Amino acid sequence: MNVQNEKSMTVRGKDRYKSGVMSYKKMGYWEPDYTPKDTDVICLFRVTPQDGVDPIEASAAVAGESSTATWTVVWTDRLTAAEKYRAKCYRVDPVPGAEGQYFAYIAYDLDLFEPGSISNLTASVIGNVFGFKPLKALRLEDMRLPVAYVKTFKGPPTGIVVERERLDKFGRPLLGATVKPKLGLSGRNYGRVVYEALKGGLDFTKDDENINSQPFMHWRERFLYCMEAVNRAQAATGEIKGSYLNVTAATMEDMYERAEFAKELGSVVVMIDLVIGYTAIQSMSNWARKNDMILHLHRAGHSTYTRQRSHGVSFRVISKWMRLAGVDHIHAGTVVGKLEGDPLTTRGFYDICREEYNPAQLEHGIFFDQNWASLNKVMPVASGGIHAGQMHQLIQHLGEDVVLQFGGGTIGHPMGIQAGATANRVALEAMILARNEGRDYVSEGPEILAKAAASCTPLKQALEVWKDVTFDYASTDAPDYVPTAVPAA
Ligand SMILES: O=C(COP(=O)(O)O)[C@H](O)[C@H](O)COP(=O)(O)O
Numbered sequence: 001m002n003v004q005n006e007k008s009m010t011v012r013g014k015d016r017y018k019s020g021v022m023s024y025k026k027m028g029y030w031e032p033d034y035t036p037k038d039t040d041v042i043c044l045f046r047v048t049p050q051d052g053v054d055p056i057e058a059s060a061a062v063a064g065e066s067s068t069a070t071w072t073v074v075w076t077d078r079l080t081a082a083e084k085y086r087a088k089c090y091r092v093d094p095v096p097g098a099e100g101q102y103f104a105y106i107a108y109d110l111d112l113f114e115p116g117s118i119s120n121l122t123a124s125v126i127g128n129v130f131g132f133k134p135l136k137a138l139r140l141e142d143m144r145l146p147v148a149y150v151k152t153f154k155g156p157p158t159g160i161v162v163e164r165e166r167l168d169k170f171g172r173p174l175l176g177a178t179v180k181p182k183l184g185l186s187g188r189n190y191g192r193v194v195y196e197a198l199k200g201g202l203d204f205t206k207d208d209e210n211i212n213s214q215p216f217m218h219w220r221e222r223f224l225y226c227m228e229a230v231n232r233a234q235a236a237t238g239e240i241k242g243s244y245l246n247v248t249a250a251t252m253e254d255m256y257e258r259a260e261f262a263k264e265l266g267s268v269v270v271m272i273d274l275v276i277g278y279t280a281i282q283s284m285s286n287w288a289r290k291n292d293m294i295l296h297l298h299r300a301g302h303s304t305y306t307r308q309r310s311h312g313v314s315f316r317v318i319s320k321w322m323r324l325a326g327v328d329h330i331h332a333g334t335v336v337g338k339l340e341g342d343p344l345t346t347r348g349f350y351d352i353c354r355e356e357y358n359p360a361q362l363e364h365g366i367f368f369d370q371n372w373a374s375l376n377k378v379m380p381v382a383s384g385g386i387h388a389g390q391m392h393q394l395i396q397h398l399g400e401d402v403v404l405q406f407g408g409g410t411i412g413h414p415m416g417i418q419a420g421a422t423a424n425r426v427a428l429e430a431m432i433l434a435r436n437e438g439r440d441y442v443s444e445g446p447e448i449l450a451k452a453a454a455s456c457t458p459l460k461q462a463l464e465v466w467k468d469v470t471f472d473y474a475s476t477d478a479p480d481y482v483p484t485a486v487p488a489a
């Protein structure tokens with residue numbers, strides 16, 4: 001069906017405001033002749049209408065219910081600049097290879113949104129509409145954020161450039177590890193893991209998403225022992241080290257108290273989980289900015305609504321919101337590890353975090369050109385089931401401005417935690433050296449690692465223990481458009 005060619009059906013004049021129910025497309029939420037303004041926010045939704053529901057009407061309903069409409073005509077529209085405030089669906093395309101699904105492009109006037117508030121933005125664009133009965137499913141795939149709107153956000157408090165300057169670490173990915181087991185260690189044993197991992201060569205260690213203040217280890221214990229470990233590791237290595245102290249808690253007051261204590265102890269970084277919510281994230285961002293602190297975001301919970309392609313919110317949209325909201329680190333996928341991560345889709349997430357400007361690139365899932373208007377860049381974090389033997393692939397897929405985090409892949413090392421950290425550091429440095437020498441480090445990767453391992457027993461053992469570990473499963477969240485060969489000019 002060529003849905004694109006349906007003409008405008010907007011009813012105009014006094015008939016528009018007669019009491020009663022009128023289809024959304026007649027109420028003015030379908031405007032195929034509309035050209036979005038530079039200042040409009042644009043959303044791309046994947047709409048799956050119920051059987052028998054016209055895709056244009058379903059898409060117009062999404063525009064209506066995410067902006068000004070209700071289910072019936074209301075005369076009070078006439079007290080407003082209704083034509084301006086109505087979101088306008090201006091284009092509907094069938095999704096390639098997915099029968100019954102449509103991409104609906106919807107433009108929203110900038111005045112519909114409070115400046116600098118992710119909560120306000122999301123209350124509109126994902127507020128009610130995902131439960132609308134005429135739709136089987138709905139997914140927010142991408143957004144174009146106008147520069148005028150981007151400029152109302154402060155963005156990441158530190159950014160990649162300043163983070164590297166503060167840490168005095170350049171020209172290579174940073175290395176981290178999530179302390180394992182996730183739950184159950186006492187403060188003192190937890191601190192031992194942190195010390196060994198940092199002393200062995202990592203830059204960062206990290207609390208896991210669900211480490212807060214449990215009976216086996218209250219938060220102050222954790223902070224005290226972690227910072228003792230950080231300070232000792234710094235003294236032993238002469239390098240700046242950090243441990244992401246997770247300040248996630250039940251209330252803002254608790255989070256501020258924990259963050260203040262982290263600062264008092266000299267930490268360079270604090271951590272929050274995505275589940276704390278957008279307002280709390282923006283508040284913590286303000287705190288981090290005021291206190292010269294790196295703010296690490298673990299995307300705990302995101303897969304509940306980002307992973308399935310037909311319903312929810314794409315992680316590329318969450319990445320955009322988080323760059324606006326202002327976090328310095330965000331978990332963005334590993335490609336090769338244990339968790340969901342199609343290579344091309346993941347590339348799109350990384351570009352959103354790290355580029356000044358994103359050109360539309362359908363094969364990476366990026367539908368719009370996006371200018372970031374000099375907002376700081378977010379350091380993506382690759383974490384989840386990665387190990388030293390994948391170093392060449394990690395650098396190939398994820399580049400240089402990234403934190404590579406090996407939890408099990410450090411702490412599970414047969415010779416112990418320090419050895420696990422050393423294996424990762426040596427593998428990384430060998431690979432970066434090979435890259436800098438202009439070698440084809442991707443295809444020669446296994447050889448480069450083997451050569452480095454010849455003089456590094458910890459790396460040799462890591463490669464041996466984990467050599468067969470791969471997570472080769474089909475990706476759920478792959479792009480809808482495949483790259484096409486372009487004939488030579
Ligand atoms: O605990 C881990 C990783 O542990 P390990 O390194 O032992 O696998 C993190 O919570 C996940 O990486 C989160 O996933 P994501 O980074 O995809 O959000």
Ligand SMILES: [Mg+2]
Pocket residue numbers: 178208209
């Ligand atoms: Mg975890």
